[in-house]
Each structure stands twice: as structure tokens, then as C-alpha cells.
Amino acid sequence: MKGVVDLNSDIGEGFGAYVMGLDEEVIKHVTSVNLACGWHAGDPLIMEKTVKEAVANNVAVGAHPGYPDLMGFGRRNLDVTPSEARAYMIYQLGALSAFAAAHGEKIQHVKLHGAFYNTACVKPELAEEVISGILDVDKNIILLALSGSYIAKRAKERGLRVAQEVFADRAYNSDGTLVSRKLPGAVIHDKNVAIERIKRMVLEGKVVAADGSEIEIVADSICVHGDNPEAVEFVRVIRENLISEGIEVKSLREFL
Structure with missing residues (x-):
């Protein structure tokens, strides 16, 4: 039985006068946050x-670098080279690191966003340069990546601390990847179903995939979304349920 887990959420994803997400509310219930760095969303x-x-x-503050794609919110696949991926990583991580330093904080982790996240999970040449970019900036930063993914395994081999992430409200394919948002059933809307799945992932290391098969999974951190009032309540309930099961909810830096 695993006794501790992190709760993370993607925040800071507005732009200019446009507001996205209920950041001030969700931040009260999580232990780590992934901040947009100005490319898929966010501004100084x-x-x-x-x-x-x-x-x-x-x-705890984490960087959430994405593709340079404000119009598509970073969810469209871009054909970037490995060297571009490394430069994108360094650029965005550097920007957020400066704001963190200005407030006496350091970046705890990096979690890629959207299409950047999904591609780096399965494309070795891209993953290698993303890892290189993190190592070149700060070897102590934790990589937060999809549980069981190539980038998670490779980052460990190259000496980075790695936190493996699971999703409270997303369906899984039998290979451990996330079901595309374009497909029906990709997002789980029933909070009771989601909570039971999360508890099993944390306590047993297993989840049922979309095809009905049972797959193994490592849950160091749970991603929760807070982009509407109902979602914020969902985050709160997840935390309460985890604690009621005797699971400690802490930021990654406290147990990795």
C-alpha cells in the first residue's frame, strides 16, 4: 500500500484579459501546481x-511548458525537431524560474503540456532533448510525466528525479496512454467513478483501461482539473477521500 501522493493541477492558463480556470480556488486543495509559461497560455x-x-x-511551483500555440491552446501536434524541443524547454523553464526567484521560490518540477506532453511520452528523440533541457538548467528539478511512459523511464536512467502521474478524470488505453479527447469516453464526468479509480490507482497500482483490460500504473501524483465550480468541488472531494483512506497528501519535494 502506498501511503503518500501529490495532487497537482494546471493553472495560470489565462492570457491577457482572458481568464481560464478557477486558480484561486483550486490552489487551496492541491499540493503542487503546473504554471503555463506563456506559449500555450499565460503571460508575464x-x-x-x-x-x-x-x-x-x-x-509547490512547477513549470508547464507547451508548444508555441496560443490559438490551439497547445493541443495541436507541431512537427518540431529535437533541438527545438530542448530550446523550448529551456526558454519556458527559464522564464518561470525568474518569477519564482523573485518570490523566494524554486521550481519543484516540470510537466509538459498538451501535445508536447503526449508526444514526448512516446517519441524517444524528442524525450531525450526535453530531458537534456531540464538537466542543463537544474539537475534537481523533478520531471512529472505520464506513468509508465518512455520519458519517465529514460529520465530516471539519466539521473533525474521522476514523479509518475495519473489522471483523475481521463480514460486510459491498454498501453497506458491517455484516450484521445477526440474520442467518446475520454473524459470521466462521474466523480464517484473517478474517485474509486483514483483510490485503486494509489492503493493497488492498477486501473481498468477503456477496452476493459486491467493495467498496472504508478501514482506518485494525481492530476486534477479546476476549470469550473463543479471541478473545484471534485478536487476537494478527492483530497478528502484520499485522507480518509489513510493516504497522506504532500508535495513531491516532501517525499521524492
């Missing part, structure tokens, strides 16, 4: 405001 003012809120709530 949002980045600074969100870092400040995370520090005030004693929540």
Missing part, C-alpha cells in the same frame, strides 16, 4: 500573480 502578469498565490498557499 499572470505568471507572477500565480507564483505569488502558490507561495502564499505553501503550494
